Amino acid sequence: MEDLILEKINDYCNEKYNWFDNYIECKDLEIYDDDYNCIAVVDFEIEVEVYRKPSYGNYFDPPENGECDFILYAITLHDLYNSKNKLLPNCKEKLQKLLEDKIGKKL
Numbered sequence: 001m002e003d004l005i006l007e008k009i010n011d012y013c014n015e016k017y018n019w020f021d022n023y024i025e026c027k028d029l030e031i032y033d034d035d036y037n038c039i040a041v042v043d044f045e046i047e048v049e050v051y052r053k054p055s056y057g058n059y060f061d062p063p064e065n066g067e068c069d070f071i072l073y074a075i076t077l078h079d080l081y082n083s084k085n086k087l088l089p090n091c092k093e094k095l096q097k098l099l100e101d102k103i104g105k106k107l
Contacts, residue, residue: 001080001091002098005031005040006072010107013046013070021048024070028078037083042099045073046107069106075099 008031013024024046031040050068077099080092 001039001095002102004033005042005077005095005099006102006107008032009042009044009046009072009075010070013048013107017048017068017070023047023073033083035083037085038081039083040080041078043074043076043078045075047071047073049106071104071106072099072102074103 009026009029012026012029016024016026025044027043029042029044030038031042033039047070048068049071075096077092077096080088080095082088
């Protein structure tokens with residue numbers, strides 16, 4: 001579950017990333033499994049770390065894509081569901097701690 005949540009956050013960041021972004025924030029992102037069941041609702045903050053700038057483009061004409069890492073800065077797990085759409089409050093705290101262990105690391 002932890003890996004799926006981080007993977008979906010990474011996908012979100014790749015879709016929303018803009019060359020000028022140093023930071024990406026999202027509130028109430030719904031995470032869905034492969035069967036389109038909502039399994040979690042999260043808030044998160046990401047730092048964008050560019051590690052190789054393309055040799056073309058400038059401030060007024062940036063390249064379409066740059067290579068970067070998304071570093072987890074903060075995450076809050078609001079709700080956690082099973083595949084039958086039932087809340088899992090007991091697992092939420094444990095998963096929150098697992099996700100917090102990823103803070104400061106790249107997705």
